[in-house]
Amino acid sequence: MIKFLIKGLLRDKSRSRLPIMVVAIGVTLTVFMHAYITGFMGDTIEMNARFTTGHAKVMTRAYAEDASLLPNDLALMQIEELLDSLRSLYPDMSWSPRIQFGGLIDVPDSAGETRSQGTAIGWGLELIANQDELNRLDLQKALRSGHLPRKSGDALLSNSFAGKLGIAPGDEFTLISSTMNGGMAMYNFRLSGTVHFGVEIMDRGSIIADLKDVQLALEMENAAGEITGFSNTGFYDNNQAEKLSDSFNSKFKTDDEFSPVMLSLSQQGNMGQYVQMSEVWSAYVSLIFIFAMSLVLWNAGLLGGLRRYGEVGIRLAMGESKGHVYRSMIAESVFIGIAGSVTGTAAGLGFAWLLQTYGLDISGMMQGASLMMPTIIKARITPTDFYIGFFPGVISTVIGTLLSGIGIYRRQTAKLFKELEA
Amino acid sequence: MIRKFTKSALLLLLLALAEIATAQDGAAILEKVDANMSSDNRIFESSMTIHTKRGSRTITSKSWSEGNNKSFTEYLSPAAEKGTKMLKLEKQLWIYSPSTDRTIQLSGHMLRQSVMGSDLSYEDMMDDRKLNEIYSSEIKGQEKIGDRNTFVLLLTAKVEDAAYYTQKIWVDAERFVPLKQELYAKSGKLLKRMEMSNVIQVQGRWFPATVIYKDMLKQGDGTEFKITSIKFNQTIPPHLFTKASLKQ
Numbered sequence: 001m002i003k004f005l006i007k008g009l010l011r012d013k014s015r016s017r018l019p020i021m022v023v024a025i026g027v028t029l030t031v032f033m034h035a036y037i038t039g040f041m042g043d044t045i046e047m048n049a050r051f052t053t054g055h056a057k058v059m060t061r062a063y064a065e066d067a068s069l070l071p072n073d074l075a076l077m078q079i080e081e082l083l084d085s086l087r088s089l090y091p092d093m094s095w096s097p098r099i100q101f102g103g104l105i106d107v108p109d110s111a112g113e114t115r116s117q118g119t120a121i122g123w124g125l126e127l128i129a130n131q132d133e134l135n136r137l138d139l140q141k142a143l144r145s146g147h148l149p150r151k152s153g154d155a156l157l158s159n160s161f162a163g164k165l166g167i168a169p170g171d172e173f174t175l176i177s178s179t180m181n182g183g184m185a186m187y188n189f190r191l192s193g194t195v196h197f198g199v200e201i202m203d204r205g206s207i208i209a210d211l212k213d214v215q216l217a218l219e220m221e222n223a224a225g226e227i228t229g230f231s232n233t234g235f236y237d238n239n240q241a242e243k244l245s246d247s248f249n250s251k252f253k254t255d256d257e258f259s260p261v262m263l264s265l266s267q268q269g270n271m272g273q274y275v276q277m278s279e280v281w282s283a284y285v286s287l288i289f290i291f292a293m294s295l296v297l298w299n300a301g302l303l304g305g306l307r308r309y310g311e312v313g314i315r316l317a318m319g320e321s322k323g324h325v326y327r328s329m330i331a332e333s334v335f336i337g338i339a340g341s342v343t344g345t346a347a348g349l350g351f352a353w354l355l356q357t358y359g360l361d362i363s364g365m366m367q368g369a370s371l372m373m374p375t376i377i378k379a380r381i382t383p384t385d386f387y388i389g390f391f392p393g394v395i396s397t398v399i400g401t402l403l404s405g406i407g408i409y410r411r412q413t414a415k416l417f418k419e420l421e422a
Numbered sequence: 423m424i425r426k427f428t429k430s431a432l433l434l435l436l437l438a439l440a441e442i443a444t445a446q447d448g449a450a451i452l453e454k455v456d457a458n459m460s461s462d463n464r465i466f467e468s469s470m471t472i473h474t475k476r477g478s479r480t481i482t483s484k485s486w487s488e489g490n491n492k493s494f495t496e497y498l499s500p501a502a503e504k505g506t507k508m509l510k511l512e513k514q515l516w517i518y519s520p521s522t523d524r525t526i527q528l529s530g531h532m533l534r535q536s537v538m539g540s541d542l543s544y545e546d547m548m549d550d551r552k553l554n555e556i557y558s559s560e561i562k563g564q565e566k567i568g569d570r571n572t573f574v575l576l577l578t579a580k581v582e583d584a585a586y587y588t589q590k591i592w593v594d595a596e597r598f599v600p601l602k603q604e605l606y607a608k609s610g611k612l613l614k615r616m617e618m619s620n621v622i623q624v625q626g627r628w629f630p631a632t633v634i635y636k637d638m639l640k641q642g643d644g645t646e647f648k649i650t651s652i653k654f655n656q657t658i659p660p661h662l663f664t665k666a667s668l669k670q
Contacts, residue, residue, distance in 0.1 A: 062475060066641075073474055073539075106526045113665075114527040174524045176517075182474055182539020183481075183502055186519035186526070219502065257475070 016336060023340020023397055024347065026296055027389035031348025032379070034388050036355060039380035041278035045236055045265070047199060048274075050136050052100075053265045054228030055236050056093065056244055058086065062257040063225060068269065070100045072180050072218060075225045076260060083227065089251070090244060092232050096133055097224035099124035099214045103177030103185075105157070105207060107165050116165045120157075122175070122207040124214025124224075128152075136230065139195060139208075145169055146193025154192035155209040158202060162194045169193050175207065179219040187217030198376050229262075238266050238275055299400065312408055326405045333401035334394065341393030348389060355379035448559030448575050454598035455591075456552040458627045463488040466652035467498075472540045473643035481538055482650075490550045492663040503538065507668045510548050518668035525668050540645040541614070541637035545585045553577065553591075556584050564595070567602060571595040586613060597621060597628040612638050625654050 049055055059067060062074040076082060079097050086095045101122045109115040125133040127149045134140065139148055144159040146169030155175075157167070167173060169191050177185040189209060196203055215221055229244075231237065241264035248262040266272040308329075315325050359376035464487055471480045481503055487493035493510045497503040505520035515528045528535075533544040553559075557577035565572050572592040579587050587608040592601050603616040614637055618630035629652065636644035661667060 073476060104526075104528075104532055106524070108524060112523065113525050117527075117529075119532075174522050174526065176526055178536070178539055179502070181476075181479055181502075182472055182536070183479075184506065184517070184519070184538055186517075186522045186524065188522045188524070 016339075019336045019397070020340045020343065022296070023337060023393050024344035027341050027344025027393040028348040028351065030392055031345050031385050031389045032351045032355075035348070035352035035379040035381050035385050036377075037281070038382055038384075039352075039356065039378050041281070042380055043378060045271075045275060045278060048271060049230070049236055049265055051197075051199070051202060053268045053271055054096075054226075055231045056229040056241050056248075056262055056264050057268060058082070058095075058227040058229070058248070058260050058262045059225065060258045061261045064261050064263060067226075070102055070225065072099065072101060072178070072220065072225050073182055074258070075099070075180060075220060075223045076227065077223045077258075079222055079224045079227065082260060086227065086229070086248075089248070090229070093229040093244070094132060094232060095227055095229050096126055096136075097211060097227050099211065099218065099220060099225045101177050101214065101218060101225075103175050103207075105161075105165060105205075106174045106176060107167050108172065108174070116167075118161060118165055118205055120161065120175075120205045120207045121201075122177070122209065122214065124209055124211045124218075127208070127210045128212070129210075137197075137208075142195040142197050144194045144196050146191065149192050149208075149210050152210065152213055153188070153190050155189035155207055155213070156193050156195050157191055157208075158204065158206045159194040159196040160203055161205040162191065164205075167191055175217060177218060179217075180223060181219060183219070185218050187213070189213070236265055236275075238264065238279075241265060242267070295396075303404075309407075316408070322408050326408050329405050329408075330398060330401055333397045337390075337394035337397035340397070341390045344393060345386065345389045349381060349385060352379040352381050352385065356381055448561045449554060451561070451573055451575060451593055451598065452554045452557070452559045452577070455593055455600060456554050458597070458599050458629060460490075460550070460552050461627075461654040463656060463658055464652060464654045465656050465658065467650045469648045469650060470538070470540055470542075471646040471648075472538070473645070474539070475642060481540075486658050486662055487550065488658055488663065490552070493548075493550070494662050494667065497538075509663065509665065509668055511663060513548070515544055515548060516665060516668060523669075525665060536637070536640075540647075541635040541640060541642075542645060542647070543585075546614075546635075549585055556581050557589065562590075565592060567592055570601060572601055594621070594628075599628045599630050601630070614638060620648075624652055627654070 058076065060074050060076055063071055063076070066074070076097075083095055083097065086093075099122075101124070103120055103122055105118050105120045106114055107116045125137075127133060127139075128151070134148065139156070143156075146156075149155060157165070157173075162168070165173070171191050173189055173191060175185070175187045175189060177187075179185045189207075195208070209217075211224070215223065231240065245262040245264045245267065248260075252260050252262075266275040312325055312329075316322065355377070356379045359378040361376050465485070467482070467484045469480050469482045471478055479500070481500065482498045483495050484498060485493060485495040491510075491512050493508075495508045497506040507518045509516045509518075515533065516525050517528060518525045528544060533548065535543060537544055537547055549556075556579060558580045559575045559577050562574045562576050565574050571594075573595055575591045575593060577589040577591060586605040588606040588610075590604040590606070592603070593599070594601055599618065599621055600616075601618050601621075603614075603618075604612055605614040605616075607613050614635065616636075617634045618632065619634075620630065620632040621628055622631045623629075629649070631649045631652075633647045634644050635647060
């Protein structure tokens with residue numbers, strides 16, 4: 001019976017080609033949209049995590065209150081001991097101390113006087129002691145000229161910023177900032193290389209140097225503004241991160257404003273709203289799209305049923321039972337739904353793979369943006385994409401046929417020949 | 423009818439005259455303040471104690487200044503700041519740091535940054551112009567600060583490049599030195615507050631030897647600026663006000 005129905009579908013192109021094409025187009029769009037939304041939202045969250053928030057972050061309570069001002073005078077002290085505690089208490093996370101700071105980059109002329117200047121946001125990261133931060137920020141890939149910091153005094157500048165300052169790898173420059181005690185910090189660096197991240201805020205004007213150098217420059221020995229934690233799975237899990245911060249904060253709870261406090265990514269700045277929005281938005285957009293595609297495919301199923309009004313009449317006139325005709329049409333819609341969904345899923349995954357691999361450059365639209373968002377939009381293929389298209393693809397087609405097929409039971413054998421004559 | 427109109431006109435005229443007289447009095451008071459606070463040149467040693475959330479630290483320095491446009495400061499302690507020098511010529515500021523052996527020129531919005539983490543900005547430090555040159559003044563009343571009678575003056579900027587659009591200043595009614603100052607932005611927001619004390623007489627002029635600065639936008643308990651010695655109208659070698667002197 002199944003073989004017979006499939007043969008019928010294959011031989012009668014009018015019964016298979018158009019419905020399968022409609023289903024396939026709908027499923028392609030559903031799969032692609034889902035992968036696109038997942039990719040864009042996930043990238044934005046992970047990017048913020050890698051550059052600023054971590055999956056969780058430890059700061060002093062006082063620092064956390066004004067974290068956006070980078071108040072290094074309120075930084076964590078005795079961080080070696082704190083790091084040991086964090087590593088033994090939470091071995092599923094990777095912990096890295098960081099210092100974020102603001103300052104002025106001053107490039108000297110041959111007489112040692114100011115040739116060019118620019119304000120910068122700085123990161124002091126563990127670049128020489130281990131490879132974790134290098135890999136996390138993908139610095140090797142971001143490198144545009146020169147080399148990564150290898151020894152004390154080496155620093156990276158964002159590529160366009162170095163261009164504006166007129167400085168090349170090997171040249172020296174001076175960082176002017178504030179020490180942890182509020183004094184004036186002046187420290188000479190050597191430009192080891194330039195980097196480009198594809199993130200407007202990072203590429204506008206940034207300096208990245210080894211943590212030890214920044215500690216020396218800002219008089220922050222065994223101190224850091226923050227300790228960022230990253231899940232060893234590589235992905236942010238909001239529930240897990242919130243449980244972790246609750247656990248840490250209950251262990252280190254004191255009234256001292258310089259005691260450490262842990263905040264999950266979603267508890268920092270506007271990231272909570274973004275995480276919530278990304279979860280809800282992703283679900284809503286997917287649902288709305290699936291619903292819209294279901295209507296289209298349902299309509300296609302209805303049209304298919306109506307178009308075959310004459311054929312159904314002949315089959316009933318020839319003695320085929322109404323139940324048999326109804327069941328065979330539903331079985332056919334299942335085959336069409338499956339064929340369309342498989343084709344659509346394959347095509348949708350194909351387009352999503354292209355966007356995942358090559359990305360879409362929107363840097364032109366991001367100029368002057370203050371949000372940390374990727375300038376290249378990429379899709380992300382997840383296991384959900386392999387089955388999500390089957391919901392609108394199969395179910396809607398079948399429901400469409402189920403509804404349109406009810407008409408079979410309203411046909412009266414006595415009137416069939418009259419209808420067929422007409 | 424005509425009598426009523428004449429009365430009103432006379433009243434308005436009197437009010438206008440009173441307003442002019444108040445403004446003139448304000449200007450006269452400000453002139454006396456300038457006579458105390460400004461000089462052709464001066465040399466002073468000072469200590470600046472900065473109170474932060476984590477504690478306090480004191481920085482000592484020696485400054486030489488000539489008129490409104492030239493000044494040179496050398497930091498004497500603590501060790502981390504020792505040897506740092508600043509030179510102001512007209513509207514330009516250079517800083518020399520011995521640890522980097524670099525002379526850096528500060529300009530633009532960097533001049534609004536805090537000096538050594540204190541509640542003073544470079545702009546505050548650089549603006550030595552006479553108050554009468556920058557502001558028009560108006561007497562707002564009289565108040566007592568401690569046991570001293572003061573005139574309360576409202577100053578409004580009459581030049582484009584004033585760091586603060588308005589100031590409220592409490593001037594000692596007898597000695598004509600400011601005892602309190604509030605500095606406001608054009609929006610009316612209070613930006614800084616200064617409280618002067620320990621008024622001393624040096625070479626015939628009154629001078630507040632201690633000033634507590636409080637940047638209202640900053641946390642912490644403010645910065646205490648104390649002049650430990652001051653001399654007016656001294657001979658200062660001209661080469662001091664050159665970039666070459668920064669590295670010496």
